[in-house]
Amino acid sequence: MPGSDAFDYESAIWGAEELRPAERSIAGFRLEEALIHLPERGRLLEVGCGAGRFLRALRRLRPQLELVGSDPSRSALARLAERAPEIETRPGDGRRLPAGDAEFDAVWALDVLEHVPDPDALLGEVRRVLRPAGVFHLHVPCEGDPLSPWRWLPGQRGPNALKRRFGGHLHHFRRDEIRARLAAHGFTPLRIRYSLHLLGSLADLAAFLQLAARARRSATPRTTGDLVAEGGALVRGVDRLLWLEARCLSRIPSWSLHVSARRR
Numbered sequence: 001m002p003g004s005d006a007f008d009y010e011s012a013i014w015g016a017e018e019l020r021p022a023e024r025s026i027a028g029f030r031l032e033e034a035l036i037h038l039p040e041r042g043r044l045l046e047v048g049c050g051a052g053r054f055l056r057a058l059r060r061l062r063p064q065l066e067l068v069g070s071d072p073s074r075s076a077l078a079r080l081a082e083r084a085p086e087i088e089t090r091p092g093d094g095r096r097l098p099a100g101d102a103e104f105d106a107v108w109a110l111d112v113l114e115h116v117p118d119p120d121a122l123l124g125e126v127r128r129v130l131r132p133a134g135v136f137h138l139h140v141p142c143e144g145d146p147l148s149p150w151r152w153l154p155g156q157r158g159p160n161a162l163k164r165r166f167g168g169h170l171h172h173f174r175r176d177e178i179r180a181r182l183a184a185h186g187f188t189p190l191r192i193r194y195s196l197h198l199l200g201s202l203a204d205l206a207a208f209l210q211l212a213a214r215a216r217r218s219a220t221p222r223t224t225g226d227l228v229a230e231g232g233a234l235v236r237g238v239d240r241l242l243w244l245e246a247r248c249l250s251r252i253p254s255w256s257l258h259v260s261a262r263r264r
Helices: 026-035 053-061 074-083 119-129 162-167 175-184 198-217 224-230 232-249
Strands: 042-047 065-071 088-091 104-110 130-141 187-195 256-263
Touching: 026 053, 026 104, 026 130, 026 187, 026 232, 026 256, 042 053, 042 119, 053 065, 053 074, 065 074, 074 088, 104 119, 119 130, 119 175, 162 198, 175 187, 175 256, 187 232, 198 224, 198 232, 224 232
Parallel strands: 042 065, 042 104, 065 088, 104 130
Antiparallel strands: 130 256, 187 256
16 A cells, blocks of 8 residues: 555555455455446556455456556565466556556555545546546545544544554545545545444454554564454454444445545
């Protein structure tokens, strides 16, 4: 995922874990939402793909799509190329996308916009590389929204904020702000859904508190994906509950925003 000088995206590989099609997890919910308006054929670019967790699942679900992943982490792209050599990889820092004008039929950006120094520049780049009427799908955690628990926790806006230290988050968006930015860059919403309601918010807080506790004991970086992979049956059970909560409450506004939009 695109980052800043304050966060080292080579320190740990993001998205190395597997994601099975129809998996009942919060990542599975994100994949479900991203698929709804995705074309069956054409070319798709995932911005900030990491080691390609979503792209590797997508290749099984939409085999006729040509898939390209871009990320600032060369180690993550190397892991993707090793596991799925048929998926093209292109290094990129989120400022100018490594793609030609109108090259893609669809673009994904899952948990990316909050990481880049200039979100408007990235949205402009997405519009540039999408063909007219192409589909853009993004997931954005809006931690500046009144519905977000992170907005009300003390000390979560500065350089020592947990999500900045352990996730590289540079921005605290609001839901209305994301919709306004999309409209300003020529995108028309097709579908808006939400996740991370009550249980999801508590699980998100617990995950980052655990990352902070681990960092005090070890210099080895850990990601939220590591927590899920290492957590065993209990964590998988919680993940399934988060999927169920998202599926049942997806139309009820929360601070975790899933948007599919069409390029005008």
